[in-house]
Amino acid sequence: MNTAVQLLFRRSLPSLPWTRQVRAGLLPLFAAHLRLSSTGLFLLPSALSLRLPPDPFALPAAINACAALPNSLPVGRQLHAISLVSGISADPFISTSLVHMYLKCAALPDAHRVFDETPQRSVAVWSAMIAGNAARGRASEAFQLLDQMRSSGTQPNLITFNGLLVGLNRSGRPDKTLPLLQRMHSEGFELDSVAVSSALSAAGDLEDVTAGCQIHGYANKTRLEAYASVASALLDMYGKCSRAEEMLRVFDALASPDVASRSALLAGLSRNGRVDDALAAFAEFRAQGAELNVVCWNSMVACCSQNGKDMEALELFRQMQSAGEEPNAVTIPCLLPACGNVAALMHGKSAHCFSLRQGIIVDVYVASSLVDMYAKCGRITDARVVFDAMPKRNVVTWNAIIGGYAMHGLANDAIEMFVSMKRHRQKPDTVTFICLLSACSQAGLTEEGEHFFDEMQNEHGIDAAVVHYACIVSLLGRAGRLDEAHELIRKMRNEADSCVWGALLSACRVHGNVALAEVATKRLFELEPTNAGNYVLLSNIYASKGMLDEVERVREMMNAMGVKKNPGCSWIEIRNKVHMLLAGDKSHPQMSNISEKLERLGAEMKRLGYRPSINLVFQDVEEQDKEYILCGHSEKLAVALGLVSTPAGTSLRVIKNLRICGDCHATIKFISMVEGREILVRDTNRYHQFKGGSCSCGDYW
DNA sequence: GTAGGGTTAG
Secondary structure (H helix, E strand, O other): HHHHHHHHHHHOOOOOOOOOOHHHHHHHHHHHHHOOOOHHHHHHHHHHHHHOOOOOOHHHHHHHHHHHHHHHHHHHHHHHHHHHHHOOOOOHHHHHHHHHHHHHHOHHHHHHHHHHHOOOOOHHHHHHHHHHHHHOOOOOHHHHHHHHHHHHOOOHHHHHHHHHHHHHHOOOOHHEEEEEEEHHHHHOOOHHHHHHHHHHHHHHHOOOOOHHHHHHHHHHOOOOOOOHHHHHHHHHHHHHHHHHHHHHHHHHHHHOHHHHHHHHHHHHHHOOOOOOHHHHHHHHHHHOOOOOOOOHHHHHHHHHHOOOHHHHHHHHHHHHOOOOOOOOOOOOHHHHHHHHHHHOOOHHHHOOOHHHHOOOOOOOOHHHHHHHHHHHOOOOHHHHHHHHHOOOOOOHHHHHHHHHHHHHOOOOHHHHHHHHHHOOOOOOOOOHHHHHHHHHHHOOOOHHHHHHHHHHHHHHOOOOOOOHHHHHHHHHOOOOOOOHHHHHHHHOOOOOHHHHHHHHHHHHHHHHHHHHHHHHHHHHHHHHOHHHHHHHHHHHHHHHHHHHHHHHHHHHHHHOOOOOOOOOOOEEOOOOOEEEEOOOOOOOHHHHHHHHHHHHHHHHHHEEEEEEEHHHOOOOOOOOHHHHHHHHOOHHHHHHHHHHHHOOOOOEEEEOOOOOOHHHHHHHHHHHHHHHOOEEEEOOOEEEEEOOOEEEOOOOO
16 A cells, blocks of 8 residues: 555656645645655655645645654654745644644754744644643643643633643653643533543553542543543553452443453453463454454563563464564563573574664663563673663663673673763662672672662662662671671661561571571561472571481471472573473473483593582482482483583573572583583573583572 | 544553
8 A cells, every 4th residue: 555655656746737636635645644654754755856835734744744753853844944935834734733743753942942933823832832841741831831821812722631631641740630630620621532531541550549430430421431542541540550350340341342442451461460361361352353453462472471471472472473463662572571581592682683673673672671681591792782782771771781790790890880870870770779789799799789788878869678688688698797687687677578588598508507597487487488499498508517307397397388399490492492391300302312411421420529419309208319309400401401402512501490409500510511511500590600610600699 | 625632562
């Protein structure tokens, strides 16, 4: 269609006489086409070069096309110049669309200049100014303009107010939306579907379910509920206010739900943790052949990647493409967390290529999620390359790179980036300091960590949250200052949670402090009685001290509580395919090769004097079996699979869902030496880079 | 025949 229209213009325009009729017939078509398609801007220069006579009827539409399409400010300026030289710039329609266009393109001074130079200010040009200023985050200017408008004798209408409402919502000021709605109501405006949709959207953002219900009542009374935009805004509001049941009731009552309503429902279910319901609803929509769009697909991909269903997210993305739904700039940040979680580097790379091809790499969300993905996939250098190439960054971007360095144990790089961040005048937030402090604690930079903890509170006015305390506890703990760490927990203003006590417990394991470990676990068993990790850690500490009766006691306690150990799970990507290995699982088709490889390595290690750490085995079985269980740990299986499936010398990347076990750590160090391989293992905390028999964590984790 | 306001995904 677009190409056809283009050809029509190319062929017919030069030969047509420029009669009033031709203009009248073609220009609106041209303008409508501009507004609809990204090829519009391609058409515009050719139309200009045809010496298209400036037309006060067509210019506004062309100017609006510039407002709607990205990167078209230069063309918009050109159209502005044309209106100036042809003496029609004072036309109220033209100046209104110019104001609108400049505000949409973030050229505020230009918008204000055009507005100031408009002698006869229509309601429309005032409305454009007010809406545009509000949407650009200049709420107080917008309200001032509204007052000026009135005192200059022009009365605002419903469109003026609605524009202000929408602008306030968009610029993150939903708190100002509801009072404005009240004011409109008391000034006697009959609210329409736009006003009600915006109000619902604000109520949702504020999680103000009382206001939301009131507006719902109003919409019901006035029959505005029947409007599609009101329906989807209602679903969105209930979803954001954690009223999933009410949301489902609204959806079921819809006579004919549209795509936006379906999308709002899917997003709402996902947001409320009802992942399976969202997947079921999505499957049902597909089975019905109901219309779905890229927003629905993106919601579902995000739903999976945010809820531990990473493989499902990758699969949905594949299905999305085979269903002919073109991914967009939002799809990438929905998908990439899943790639990062399971280290699906090839999928992540292809998303990177896609972003380059589509020109969406300049989107700060897209590039930030790429930085994060590369870091999580063990490619910190690639993360840095993407970071350096970004034209614009935000706090999330900086946090991604600092957190990436932290995860790789590269604390000095993390600190360097933090310094650079401040030089770029980017304000750090609470996440920045979590990344920075954990970098210091991973690398044992105790003094630096303490310094940043003070800097956070004194220079940046950020209150220490519980997670920051947890970082400091591991920092002190790593340095062996366990009593200080314990003291800090006692002095904390906030209530210490399981992260804080867990950090202390981990430090106790490293330094073999049984007494303090018992203090920490006492609290942990109260705070999270069903977390198997705490029992296992305590048992490991006892085991390392040979306190086998205590080990037995912990196991009994765990059984009594009905706590089951989380199955260990590792992922490795081999030639585009992500393989998942569960501890003790024999189902992988390559299992005989894996076992054979592990046996051969085990024999070699024993010959060199290595003894398997059978005391780390938690299960109550014979010694022989303990050794066998250790060999079945998922990270060993994944490494062995990598060894037998890739050429010698290739580096391997394994992701694990739990903390790496001591025996596996020792074994993989050994493997990295005898096999001459670099092996990266990411556990819940960080990357371990095994090379030539040692690990980048310095045996502290 | 032309201008100003619409809901859903990161």
